Every structure is written in C-alpha cells, then in structure tokens.
Amino acid sequence: MREVREVGDWWGERGLGYCLYIPPSMRKEIRQKFPDEMEQKKQLISHWINTYPLASWRRLIGALDEMEETKMADSIRSYAEPLTDDSLTPHTLLPAVSSVRQFWRGDDELGLLEVLGVPQSVMDDIRASPSHPTEEEKRIAGLQYYLQTVPGASWEEIAGVLWYLEEHTALEEVRQHLPP
Numbered sequence: 001m002r003e004v005r006e007v008g009d010w011w012g013e014r015g016l017g018y019c020l021y022i023p024p025s026m027r028k029e030i031r032q033k034f035p036d037e038m039e040q041k042k043q044l045i046s047h048w049i050n051t052y053p054l055a056s057w058r059r060l061i062g063a064l065d066e067m068e069e070t071k072m073a074d075s076i077r078s079y080a081e082p083l084t085d086d087s088l089t090p091h092t093l094l095p096a097v098s099s100v101r102q103f104w105r106g107d108d109e110l111g112l113l114e115v116l117g118v119p120q121s122v123m124d125d126i127r128a129s130p131s132h133p134t135e136e137e138k139r140i141a142g143l144q145y146y147l148q149t150v151p152g153a154s155w156e157e158i159a160g161v162l163w164y165l166e167e168h169t170a171l172e173e174v175r176q177h178l179p180p
Contacts, residue, residue, distance in 0.1 A: 019063035021164035115161045
C-alpha cells in the first residue's frame with residue numbers, strides 16, 4: 001500500500017476517495033478529524049478496506065487506472081483478483097435495483113446510472129421510450145445499456161455505487177449474487 005500514498009489527487013472531484021466510492025460525508029469527516037495529511041490518507045484507505053464490502057486489489061487498481069495513475073496501478077497489478085462471473089444479467093438482480101431510491105438523476109442527488117457513467121441523454125431516451133412501459137423495464141434497459149456499452153462495466157461497479165449511494169438493501173441483494 002506504500003505506492004498508493006504517492007497518488008496525486010486524494011480529495012478532488014475525481015480523486016482516489018471518489019474513485020473508491022467513499023461517500024462525500026466520510027471523506028469530509030476524515031479530513032476534518034485528522035489534520036495530518038498522511039494520517040488522512042491512511043484513514044481513508046483504512047476506512048475503505050474495513051467498510052467497503054467489495055474492497056479488493058482489483059478495485060483499487062481500477063480506481064488508479066481511472067485516475068490515470070498507471071505506474072502505480074501497474075506496480076500492484078500482480079495482486080489483482082480474477083475477473084468475475086459474467087452470467088449475471090439485469091433481470092437476475094431486478095429485485096435489488098427496484099429498491100434504489102435514486103436510480104435516475106435526482107434534483108439534488110446523484111442517481112445510480114448517472115454515477116455509473118450512463119449519459120443523461122440515454123437515460124432520458126430510455127425513460128421516454130414506449131417500448132419500456134413500466135419502471136422495472138426502464139431500469140432493466142438502463143442496466144443493459146450500462147453493462148453493454150460503458151467501459152469497465154461490472155456488477156462490482158454497481159455494488160460499489162450502491163455502497164457509495166448508501167443503498168444498503170440493494171447492495172446486500174447484489175452481494176448475494178457476486179462471487180466470493
């Protein structure tokens with residue numbers, strides 16, 4: 001973990017805390033509680049490892065790749081876990097995503113698909129489409145779009161965003177279907 005301490009951006013809009021889906025309230029609390037910068041970094045990583053249900057080397061490497069911290073990602077890539085099972089479909093986990101409060105973009109809250117990187121125009125098209133008459137069908141179409149077109153799409157990412165959005169019921173449902 002020594003390499004991670006050298007990450008350039010920990011707290012910014014696309015910093016390590018954001019890329020690891022640590023809720024903004026927790027990032028703020030850590031920065032206020034610990035005046036020493038190195039202690040803040042240690043606490044952030046410690047919080048992520050101890051509370052994030054899907055903390056893994058692979059997720060950390062993915063966050064570093066997303067931040068374009070390629071050298072650091074490459075230095076720990078040998079610890080990455082194998083890729084997960086691709087057999088899960090949006091239909092498999094419909095009960096979980098149907099309980100998400102902010103699936104689409106909210107007035108003042110981020111929505112699940114928004115954080116996952118689905119463009120607003122695509123979400124608008126799906127919601128307006130007559131070929132998806134029910135909310136459940138619209139949510140399935142949104143997840144299908146995400147899984148088929150967004151680079152790096154995975155059920156782990158969905159679980160991570162559910163954790164970030166503090167959607168604990170949906171997260172527990174998703175976690176039951178993920179590989180150990």
